[in-house]
Amino acid sequence: MGKEKPGFLTPKAIANRIKAKGLQKLRWYCQMCQKQCRDENGFKCHLTSESHQRQLLLFAENPEQHIDDFSQEFESEYLELLRRRFGTKRVNANLVYQEYIAFREHVHMNSTQWETLTEFVKYLGKEGKCVVDYTEKGWFVAYVDRDPETIKRQEALKAKEKMEVTDEERTMKFIGKQIERAKEGQQAPAEAEFTELKREDDGEKITLSLGMTKKEKPQLKSAQERITTNALTASFSSETKKTVDKSKPGTSKLEKRKAMSALDEIMEAEEKKKERQNRKDYWLAPGIVVKVIHKKLGDKYYKKKAVVKEVKDLYTGIIKMLESGDKLKVDQTHVETVIPNIGKTVMVVNGAYRGEEATLDSINEKDFSCVITIKSGLLTGRVIDKVQYEDICKIHS
Numbered sequence: 001m002g003k004e005k006p007g008f009l010t011p012k013a014i015a016n017r018i019k020a021k022g023l024q025k026l027r028w029y030c031q032m033c034q035k036q037c038r039d040e041n042g043f044k045c046h047l048t049s050e051s052h053q054r055q056l057l058l059f060a061e062n063p064e065q066h067i068d069d070f071s072q073e074f075e076s077e078y079l080e081l082l083r084r085r086f087g088t089k090r091v092n093a094n095l096v097y098q099e100y101i102a103f104r105e106h107v108h109m110n111s112t113q114w115e116t117l118t119e120f121v122k123y124l125g126k127e128g129k130c131v132v133d134y135t136e137k138g139w140f141v142a143y144v145d146r147d148p149e150t151i152k153r154q155e156a157l158k159a160k161e162k163m164e165v166t167d168e169e170r171t172m173k174f175i176g177k178q179i180e181r182a183k184e185g186q187q188a189p190a191e192a193e194f195t196e197l198k199r200e201d202d203g204e205k206i207t208l209s210l211g212m213t214k215k216e217k218p219q220l221k222s223a224q225e226r227i228t229t230n231a232l233t234a235s236f237s238s239e240t241k242k243t244v245d246k247s248k249p250g251t252s253k254l255e256k257r258k259a260m261s262a263l264d265e266i267m268e269a270e271e272k273k274k275e276r277q278n279r280k281d282y283w284l285a286p287g288i289v290v291k292v293i294h295k296k297l298g299d300k301y302y303k304k305k306a307v308v309k310e311v312k313d314l315y316t317g318i319i320k321m322l323e324s325g326d327k328l329k330v331d332q333t334h335v336e337t338v339i340p341n342i343g344k345t346v347m348v349v350n351g352a353y354r355g356e357e358a359t360l361d362s363i364n365e366k367d368f369s370c371v372i373t374i375k376s377g378l379l380t381g382r383v384i385d386k387v388q389y390e391d392i393c394k395i396h397s
Helices: 011-020 040-047 050-061 063-086 093-101 117-127 148-185 223-236 253-278
Strands: 090-092 130-135 138-143 289-292 305-312 316-321 327-331 335-337 345-348 357-364 369-374 383-388 392-394
Touching (some): 050 063, 063 093, 063 117, 063 138, 090 093, 093 117, 117 130, 148 253, 289 392, 305 327, 335 392
Antiparallel strands (some): 090 138, 130 138, 289 305, 289 335, 316 327, 345 357, 345 392, 357 369, 369 383
16 A cells, blocks of 8 residues: 555644745745745756646746736735825835735745836836835835825815915905905094184173083994904805995994904904914925934035925925035925024915015014014015914025
């Protein structure tokens, strides 16, 4: 009788399964047969086997087609892992590759059209499937989501933000027009004219009238209060086209003070709303001057100033050094804002007035803040106090 085959639970069978578990050496793997050999002797035996020879004949008939199929499968699986595992975050390309090859049945790179991971990463960047950049730590990739639903959702979000900004500008413009109209409607009180007391007829008696005139009742609403009412109505309703009557002399100073305080409250509420909407965790903008604060970029650039030429992915910028003219790709954490001299032009890079150009009026070194005046737009001439150093930056002339 022939020798019986060892059972499934014999020590030799268990040892073979333990050896076959996990990743093996790549040079002993056959992609066409999808067979992993444990040692060089086993791989030689496989190369001389009949099944491998048949696969070689199939490969020889159309080698380019097989390489393209393996390349396409490798690319799709790599991108799927990148999308599902990391989303659109920036991550080291080698880290993704290590997770990909942890799957035993993966497509090996030596069977694709790319010889190294660097060539594959450059291909992804060239095709626009990923955002690729190189640093001291190696190649980094960020997946570009081209799903139609995702693009549609992003466009809807941008349209919503644009609509909110438009409504704010319309409200501020309406309030400004109402204030100007109220100022034009106010008439200056006529000055009292004093005349000399003369008696036309010597026999005529001089009489003095001491009759008390009835006081006019104070108006329920002054011009400023009507402006406040119209501003509130314009913010939350479409029925905002109401005219403001001219202020009457009977309006008391107390009512005017109350109206102004109500208007201040509205302005403060608008400021808080704009602050919530425009306060972001990124602040880089083209045309501003920044200072390099990271020593990893080299002592040559440390504490040197540069101008931001381009912003990529909101957090990364292309800067040009002002002294040497060298161009660098840096993260926003590698640089900081620059505060110019008083009277110079700055850009608001974060906060309620993000994107506005302003003039630097004064600097308060105790609480690291400053006072600026908006230079352009609907808010021209508005003075803003207690603006933090991080929220403004010098503009490159």
